[in-house]
Amino acid sequence: xxxxxxxxxxxxxxxxxxxxxxxxxxxxxxxxxxxxxxxxxxxxxxxxxxxxxxxxxxxxxxxxxxxxxxxxxxxxxxxxxxxxxxxxxxxxxxxxxxxxxxxxxxxxxxxxxxxxxxxxxxxxxxxxxxxxxxxxxxxxxxxxxxxxxxxxxxxxxxxxxxxxxxxxxxxxxxxxxxxxxxxxxxxxxxxxxxxxxxxxxxxxxxxxxxxxxxxxxxxxxxxxxxxxxxxxxxxxxxxxxxxxxxxxxxxxxxxxxxxxxxxxxxxxxxxxxxxxxxxxxxxxxxxxxxxxxxxxxxxxxxxxxxxxxxxxxxxxxxxxxxxxxxxxxxxxxxxxxxxxxxxxxxxxxxxxxxxxxxxxxxxxxxxxxxxxxxxxxxxxxxxxxxxxxxxxxxxxxxxxxxxxxxxxxxxxxxxxxxxxxxxxxxxxxxxxxxxxxxxxxxxxxxxxxxxxxxx
Numbered sequence: 001x002x003x004x005x006x007x008x009x010x011x012x013x014x015x016x017x018x019x020x021x022x023x024x025x026x027x028x029x030x031x032x033x034x035x036x037x038x039x040x041x042x043x044x045x046x047x048x049x050x051x052x053x054x055x056x057x058x059x060x061x062x063x064x065x066x067x068x069x070x071x072x073x074x075x076x077x078x079x080x081x082x083x084x085x086x087x088x089x090x091x092x093x094x095x096x097x098x099x100x101x102x103x104x105x106x107x108x109x110x111x112x113x114x115x116x117x118x119x120x121x122x123x124x125x126x127x128x129x130x131x132x133x134x135x136x137x138x139x140x141x142x143x144x145x146x147x148x149x150x151x152x153x154x155x156x157x158x159x160x161x162x163x164x165x166x167x168x169x170x171x172x173x174x175x176x177x178x179x180x181x182x183x184x185x186x187x188x189x190x191x192x193x194x195x196x197x198x199x200x201x202x203x204x205x206x207x208x209x210x211x212x213x214x215x216x217x218x219x220x221x222x223x224x225x226x227x228x229x230x231x232x233x234x235x236x237x238x239x240x241x242x243x244x245x246x247x248x249x250x251x252x253x254x255x256x257x258x259x260x261x262x263x264x265x266x267x268x269x270x271x272x273x274x275x276x277x278x279x280x281x282x283x284x285x286x287x288x289x290x291x292x293x294x295x296x297x298x299x300x301x302x303x304x305x306x307x308x309x310x311x312x313x314x315x316x317x318x319x320x321x322x323x324x325x326x327x328x329x330x331x332x333x334x335x336x337x338x339x340x341x342x343x344x345x346x347x348x349x350x351x352x353x354x355x356x357x358x359x360x361x362x363x364x365x366x367x368x369x370x371x372x373x374x375x376x377x378x379x380x381x382x383x384x385x386x387x388x389x390x391x392x393x394x395x396x397x398x399x400x401x402x403x404x405x406x407x408x409x410x411x412x413x414x415x416x417x418x419x420x421x422x423x424x425x426x427x428x429x430x431x432x433x434x435x436x437x438x439x440x441x442x443x444x445x446x447x448x449x450x451x452x453x454x455x
């Protein structure tokens with residue numbers, strides 16, 4: 001089915017109910033409008049189902065792994081059942097561990113802290129900073145941005161062929177770009193890594209909310225994702241995969257819960273026996289409600305059916321691309337080409353507009369929330385904009401006044417809870433701003449473009 005056919009077809013399914021779907025926001029031009037949340041790639045709204053599950057459990061909250069009381073035992077069972085639910089959602093292998101963290105960033109930093117001595121890390125410059133930056137204590141090879149999935153695999157194979165074949169190695173790769181939404185050839189990259197004796201970790205922060213992720217089928221060693229992008233609040237992330245490096249590493253945090261036994265030595269010191277389960281890296285009181293929320297979101301997405309969710313999302317992607325196809329001032333950013341498979345994440349620039357100015361006008365005049373800036377993927381966005389990928393810039397900084405050119409882009413992103421009207425309003429707003437300009441004056445304040453209300 002072509003993109004044009006998808007765009008003209010009736011909606012393939014209804015959006016899933018999410019919190020905030022009826023929230024109204026004021027417009028600088030007067031009146032109010034229902035907020036169009038089109039920044040799912042940053043944080044997706046919580047599913048109503050998730051919120052209801054959390055609310056039902058909240059009165060029964062108790063300390064996990066700590067108490068003999070009924071509520072403590074109930075919470076412990078719920079926490080460990082959440083771990084099993086996530087393992088099923090990711091189709092983990094026997095022996096894989098599921099560690100609850102704070103976020104994708106936290107998960108990848110945990111893995112970085114568990115790398116064996118002398119480990120070489122290979123990472124593309126196209127990664128989100130969460131995947132690009134944690135490997136500070138390893139030997140890192142940064143790979144140039146590929147321009148096709150095949151080139152990505154070939155680039156990795158060449159790099160791995162030149163590595164020390166006797167030491168440990170790790171490849172880190174995204175499943176779906178947080179800038180372009182494009183899907184990466186994860187299975188092929190995993191095969192290349194393993195053929196050269198390396199392991200691979202998948203950053204699924206943008207993939208897991210949109211597509212099924214099977215650790216077993218993709219043959220990745222680890223996968224990391226964030227609950228707040230998976231329609232679950234409360235700051236929980238996941239690192240799931242092989243247990244050996246995690247079991248052999250020093251605990252990510254030292255404290256209660258990570259330790260099995262602590263004894264005093266005769267010399268006055270302390271001996272510690274650490275857990276070798278996931279608890280080894282979960283010291284302190286865990287975020288029980290957050291873990292439960294992630295598990296609830298996993299169940300909700302599985303029950304909704306990813307085939308249905310993907311079909312609807314592709315319908316919305318086509319609505320945006322076809323709706324703006326006749327606006328030459330709009331240029332979408334892409335590594336692999338306009339026809340490359342992607343999730344509901346699209347970044348673009350508008351000729352003659354500062355990106356921060358354009359995003360501010362979408363918000364203030366149309367009630368549409370998008371993201372502008374470098375999206376915590378500075379080298380990638382610089383490459384896509386044709387500037388030096390090493391140029392420094394602050395995340396989200398407009399770097400120019402309204403009306404002046406900036407080296408940033410605009411990102412629109414959506415998912416399972418996005419209604420047709422939000423996407424249609426976005427397309428209409430882009431066309432009106434390009435044709436007629438903003439209806440309000442804007443100024444830069446604290447690094448952000450905002451409506452000028454001083455008059």
